[in-house]
Structure formats: structure tokens, C-alpha cells
Amino acid sequence: MARLHRGNRDLIREINRNLVLNFIKSHGPISRTDIAHLSSLSLATVSSITADFIASGLVHEMGEGESTGGRRPVLLRLNYRAGFVVGVKLMEQAVASALTDLDAHVLHHWVTPLEDQRSLAAVQEVIAAAVEATIAASQVKRQRVLGIGIGLAGVVDGEAGMCHYSPFFGWRNVQFAQPLADHFGLPVYLENDVNTLTIAEQWFGYGHGVDHFVVATVGRGIGAGIVVNGQFYRGALGGAGEFGHITLTTDGPPCGCGKRGCLETLASDPAVVRQARAAIALGEQTALVGVEPLTLEDIVAAAEAGDKLAQRLLADSGRWLGLGIATLVNILNPQLIIVGGEGVRAGEWRFGPMREAIRQHAFDSLADDLDIIIEPAGDETWARGAACVVLGELFKPPAHKGKATDLMAAMA
Ligand SMILES: [Zn+2]
Numbered sequence: 001m002a003r004l005h006r007g008n009r010d011l012i013r014e015i016n017r018n019l020v021l022n023f024i025k026s027h028g029p030i031s032r033t034d035i036a037h038l039s040s041l042s043l044a045t046v047s048s049i050t051a052d053f054i055a056s057g058l059v060h061e062m063g064e065g066e067s068t069g070g071r072r073p074v075l076l077r078l079n080y081r082a083g084f085v086v087g088v089k090l091m092e093q094a095v096a097s098a099l100t101d102l103d104a105h106v107l108h109h110w111v112t113p114l115e116d117q118r119s120l121a122a123v124q125e126v127i128a129a130a131v132e133a134t135i136a137a138s139q140v141k142r143q144r145v146l147g148i149g150i151g152l153a154g155v156v157d158g159e160a161g162m163c164h165y166s167p168f169f170g171w172r173n174v175q176f177a178q179p180l181a182d183h184f185g186l187p188v189y190l191e192n193d194v195n196t197l198t199i200a201e202q203w204f205g206y207g208h209g210v211d212h213f214v215v216a217t218v219g220r221g222i223g224a225g226i227v228v229n230g231q232f233y234r235g236a237l238g239g240a241g242e243f244g245h246i247t248l249t250t251d252g253p254p255c256g257c258g259k260r261g262c263l264e265t266l267a268s269d270p271a272v273v274r275q276a277r278a279a280i281a282l283g284e285q286t287a288l289v290g291v292e293p294l295t296l297e298d299i300v301a302a303a304e305a306g307d308k309l310a311q312r313l314l315a316d317s318g319r320w321l322g323l324g325i326a327t328l329v330n331i332l333n334p335q336l337i338i339v340g341g342e343g344v345r346a347g348e349w350r351f352g353p354m355r356e357a358i359r360q361h362a363f364d365s366l367a368d369d370l371d372i373i374i375e376p377a378g379d380e381t382w383a384r385g386a387a388c389v390v391l392g393e394l395f396k397p398p399a400h401k402g403k404a405t406d407l408m409a410a411m412a
Contacts, residue, residue: 014398016041020049021058022395024078029062031073050076058082078102083146084138085394086131087387089193089379090152092168092220095127096379097134099145100387102394104203108138109380120174128183146394147187148180149386151196153221155239158190158389164237167221167256189389193382194241198225198232199392200385201338206373212334215375216243216325217341218350222264224328243324244268267320269296269343275313284309296346303349314349321350322357329362329370340375347374 016039023035032050036043053059053076060079064072080103089096095112112130117123127150135145154166161177177188191199198215201207207215207227215225222244226233233240244264245257252261253271265271273294280289286309287302288294302310325337337358339351351374359367 011398016045017049017052018395018397020046021053021078024050024053024059024076025395028077029075030077031075033073035076056082080105082144083394084140084144085146085387085390086134086148087196087383087385087390088127088131088148088150089196089382089386090123090127090150091379094379095130096383097127097130098380098383098387099134099138099140100384100391102391104384104388104391106380106384106387107140108134109383110134110137111379118169120169120171120176121179123169124176124179128180131180131184145184145186147189147390148184149189149191149196149389150177150180151191151193151382151386151389152176153193153223155237155242156190156192157238158234161188161190163190187390187393189386189393191386191389192223192225192238192241193386194223194225195232195234196385196389197340197377197382198227198385199388200377200381201225201340201375202227202232203385203388205377205381206336206338206375210336212332213336213338214325214328214332214334215338215340216321216328218267218321218339218343219269219341222268222321222324222341226332228332243328246324246327248320248323263320263324267317267324269346272296272299272313272317272346275316276309279309279313286310296343300346300349303346311349314346315353317346318350318353319357322354323361325354326358326361326367329358329366333366334370336371336373338373338375340377344374344376 019039020035023038024030032043032046036046050059054061058079059076061074062077063075080101083102084099087098093114095114098106098109100106110130110133112126114126117126131148135142152166153168155164157164161175163171163174163176165172177190181188194215194217201215207213211230213227217223224241224243226241245262247259247261248263248266249261253265254260255262255265273296276288276294276299280286287307288298291298299310303314355372
């Protein structure tokens with residue numbers, strides 16, 4: 001028999017290590033014998049691998065399990081504080097960052113304002129400073145930080161670390177991740193921001209254990225994250241879920257994307273503000289006259305106080321949003337829609353009419369058992385989701401890994 005090539009031997013060992021690590025993560029506390037049984041690896045292989053894990057601090061021995069007659073086996077569990085990751089949400093006016101342990105538990109959360117920084121280099125500098133501040137404030141050792149995940153609005157190629165289009169900053173086809181990876185000497189993962197919220201929902205939110213769901217976000221923009229068959233769906237170019245740019249009226253207002261009548265131009269927060277200004281200019285009676293700068297908060301407050309224009313505009317935006325979501329329902333047939341983003345503060349003024357429109361426009365019975373949850377998740381949840389992108393990579397089997405560090409190698 002031909003001797004196994006050294007590269008293959010290393011790969012097999014790495015695959016086995018990953019297998020054992022994931023058994024400890026998902027089944028721990030667990031004995032070596034049970035890992036061997038579940039993984040079909042020999043007890044000697046399992047013992048050798050777990051000895052390395054214990055020496056590096058990645059796995060702890062604890063208590064003793066049920067005896068099956070002989071000596072009680074020692075149980076192993078993952079040491080979630082052996083390593084840490086940082087998740088970042090890049091917004092138009094601020095950078096939210098969160099440092100988590102290997103179980104995605106947030107140790108520290110931080111918000112850094114973005115003022116007039118708009119160039120790629122200036123924004124990267126703010127992100128670098130925000131990550132540094134987050135690590136410093138959480139008091140974990142710098143060498144224990146294993147990677148950084150960044151969520152931003154737009155079309156993103158996570159593999160290449162490229163941002164193909166950023167609607168907030170106007171960047172096109174820029175290398176986003178590499179300069180930060182060089183700065184920190186760590187892998188940096190890029191992901192669409194709605195996708196990071198979707199991952200957060202899938203790992204520890206309403207989407208946990210749900211096979212088919214959509215996270216729709218409304219705020220400055222409108223977007224969606226899609227989970228089909230329990231798998232996250234990105235599309236060929238990473239652009240899946242850009243449903244804020246489905247055309248609802250061909251002669252509608254111009255959109256930042258260059259087209260007209262996109263859902264975003266009718267139903268986003270800035271669209272509602274623009275519609276209010278237009279109505280005021282036409283002399284409509286409203287408490288919003290003279291309010292400057294006019295924000296969605298002002299419009300929601302006016303609606304609460306009984307202002308008819310404010311109520312009508314929020315309801316209109318909800319109906320447009322519902323029309324867009326009904327289209328998603330007809331294409332994807334999800335069990336659950338989670339609505340998030342800063343625009344959820346408009347409450348039932350917007351989401352009552354949205355629910356009605358979904359029921360009205362969804363095909364046949366597709367909306368009958370559809371759960372719709374309004375999720376007021378803050379920026380921290382988005383940043384935590386960006387951290388989960390890194391954690392997902394760290395625990396991935398080697399064959400599916402991109403640039404991810406081997407967890408063990410990183411711990412050494
Ligand atoms: Zn558009």
C-alpha cells in the first residue's frame with residue numbers, strides 16, 4: 001500500500017481533531033469512551049487528541065460520569081473562555097462592537113460614533129480603534145482573540161473579503177477585510193449586516209431550530225436574511241435578500257441603487273420622512289409642521305398623539321413592506337418572518353397594516369400558519385451575530401474552512 005502522503009496525514013489528523021472538538025462542544029460534558037463510540041475513532045486517537053486540547057486549555061476535565069460497572073469516567077467539556085472573538089456592526093453613523101467567548105456570550109459591548117469619516121481608510125481606522133477599545137475594556141489577553149467578524153450593509157463577498165457595493169458609503173469593489181487582518185494579524189470575516197442578524201436569530205434567537213425563516217429588516221434601508229432547509233442562503237454573489245430593491249412602482253421615487261420605485265423608496269424610514277416633508281410642503285394639516293430635523297421618532301410620536309398624517313404615512317409604509325414580504329412568502333414559503341432593524345420603533349402603526357398586507361397578498365394558504373415576530377434587537381445583537389460568523393468558521397471542518405485558523409493551532 002502506498003504510504004500516506006504527509007499532507008494527507010496532517011489533514012486527517014486535523015479532521016479528527018475537529019470531529020472530537022465538535023462532539024465535546026455539542027455533547028459535552030462527555031467521556032472519552034463516548035466520544036470514541038460516537039465518532040468511530042479509536043479510544044487511543046481520542047485520548048491523544050483530547051490530551052492536546054487539555055494541554056492548550058481549550059478543554060477542561062470535570063467531575064465524573066455514570067459508571068457502567070468499572071471506574072467512573074472523567075468527563076470533558078469545552079472551555080468557552082479559552083478564546084474570544086470580536087463582532088462588529090458598521091452603521092452609517094456608528095460602529096457597534098462586541099467581544100464574545102466561544103459560546104457567543106457577550107463580555108463587552110461598545111459603540112463608537114462615526115462622524116464625517118466616509119473614505120474606506122478612515123472607516124477602517126475607526127473600526128480598528130473600536131476593536132482595540134473593545135478588547136482593552138473586556139480585559140481579555142490580546143493573544144486569546146482569535147478573529148474578527150464585520151457586518152455591513154450592501155453586497156459583500158465574504159470569501160474574498162470584498163465589499164462590492166456599500167449604499168451608505170458609496171464604495172464599489174473595495175478590499176475591506178485584508179487591511180484589518182494585516183493590522184491585527186487575525187482572520188477578518190466580512191458579512192452582509194442583515195445576514196449577521198439572521199445568524200444571531202438562528203443561533204440564539206427566534207429562528208433557533210426553525211428550518212425555514214426570513215429576517216426582514218427595515219430602517220435606513222430594507223433587506224432580508226434567508227434560511228432555507230436550516231441553511232443560510234447567500235446566493236451566487238452574496239446578494240440574496242436584497243428585497244428592498246424589488247420594484248413596486250415603475251414610476252416611483254428614485255432609489256440610491258439607480259432605479260425607481262424600489263420598496264426601499266416607499267417604505268424605509270427616510271422614505272416616510274420624505275413623504276411627510278412633501279405633505280407639509282403641500283399644506284397638509286399636521287403637528288409635524290416646523291419640526292426640524294424631522295425624524296421617524298417625531299413621526300411616531302405624532303402618530304401616538306393622534307396626528308392623522310403621521311398615522312397614514314406609517315400605515316402606508318407598513319402596507320408596502322407587507323407587499324414586499326408577501327412576495328418573499330410566495331417564493332420561499334417560510335414558517336416564520338422576523339422583522340427587525342431600527343424601524344421597528346414605529347410599532348403597530350406600521351406593523352398592523354404590514355400584517356394585513358401580508359395576509360392579503362400571500363398566495364392561497366401560505367400565510368395561514370406563518371408566524372410574524374417583531375424583534376426589537378439592538379445593535380449588540382447584530383454585532384454578536386458578526387462574532388458568530390467567526391465562531392462558525394472556527395468550528396467548521398477543515399475541508400470547508402476558508403482562511404479560518406485551526407482553533408488548536410491558534411490556542412498554542
Ligand atoms: Zn433600489
